[in-house]
Amino acid sequence: MTRVPDEGLILVPGGTLITETPEEGRALAIAMVRNTVHTIQPELEALQAGRAQYATDAGELIAAVQTVSMEFQTIAAANHYWR
Amino acid sequence: MTRVPDEGLILVPGGTLITETPEEGRALAIAMVRNTVHTIQPELEALQAGRAQYATDAGELIAAVQTVSMEFQTIAAANHYWR
Amino acid sequence: MTRVPDEGLILVPGGTLITETPEEGRALAIAMVRNTVHTIQPELEALQAGRAQYATDAGELIAAVQTVSMEFQTIAAANHYWR
Amino acid sequence: MTRVPDEGLILVPGGTLITETPEEGRALAIAMVRNTVHTIQPELEALQAGRAQYATDAGELIAAVQTVSMEFQTIAAANHYWR
């Protein structure tokens, strides 16, 4: 078994929810989802098998995006919606 | 493998959550969902296969709309609900 | 293939989230969900097949209502909950 | 085919989100979910078949409660959480 590198296990990369732009906020949402997946399942081999599974399954791909949408709700509120 | 064109990978098209009307806000929600899908799965062939799958599966179609609803919650709040 | 009529593709019917009553707000939530479904899948034949599927599947019916509940959260907030 | 009686199709029973107590607010959430189900699927026979299905399926029962939880979030906010 190979373990995800340490930087892949940081739950809030950058240590803050504040970003300069919505684009960076969205990228942070994706990174938070990815690293939480890593924290729950840190075995690279299992992650790669799961990746092959959900990236070609429309239902699971949509569920992955929903998770990003939830994080983005939090990040957008933190940034007063970059108004 | 063909890759999604670069403009399909912009996470927040237009770079802002602020729109003039609810209709444009809803269209932005759809675009954000679509481009996040592209970012997670940038292979056109896989996307087209997934599209054929979820567009004829009522359950997955509903899940896709739920994702749009979540983004729209964020966008509507950003725009003070266009009151 | 028959395409959904144009009025079925308006994402926010009426062009505003503001309604006079909670009842109208709830009806708007249903209309927004329906028309977003139409926008993602504009082929009438596929929609009718999907309708037959989810209207008799308890799980998918519940998922459809969840989507309405999400839109209604947004619409209710927009209307200060009609207090 | 038998149709759900008219009172079962009122989307917001009582016409307001304001209730005197949390208990009544929760009951309203359940009624709103139920009547939205009726509006999407008004055939009594299909509803009774669906009821038999989800009431004995733990996953669908949980999904039904999630829908109630979402409505309750809205109703509780409308009532300033009955503080």
Next chain:
Amino acid sequence: MTRVPDEGLILVPGGTLITETPEEGRALAIAMVRNTVHTIQPELEALQAGRAQYATDAGELIAAVQTVSMEFQTIAAANHYWR
């Protein structure tokens, strides 16, 4: 058929969303989910069968926790997050 006892059908046990501590708020969230399940399905035998099913199914167990998380969002807001 045996029916759930009356106290298991109170939708908001204690009649208020206000609690002294986060721990009690979380316990209330669990109780609200449980009693809403009871209200939708009041037959003890069906509940016990469902319990055996979801308690050993990881996906349904996670869905049950999601429902608790939603109630807790409401309860935490009601209590100004016990700040």
Next chain:
Amino acid sequence: MTRVPDEGLILVPGGTLITETPEEGRALAIAMVRNTVHTIQPELEALQAGRAQYATDAGELIAAVQTVSMEFQTIAAANHYWR
């Protein structure tokens, strides 16, 4: 049957939603999800079987992260987003 140790059953570990950093807030979200799972299913053997199941199932892994995202929405709001 072996029971989860008592500290694994504390619903809000630390007794507060307030944390010093987003990283700690995210870790609290994971701990709250985990301990709520324990409270609903306190049998260690069933938990270990479920763990083997969802950690290799992409769909269930994503659902687990969604639950964390929901808790984090609450915790982030409690902390004024650590602005």
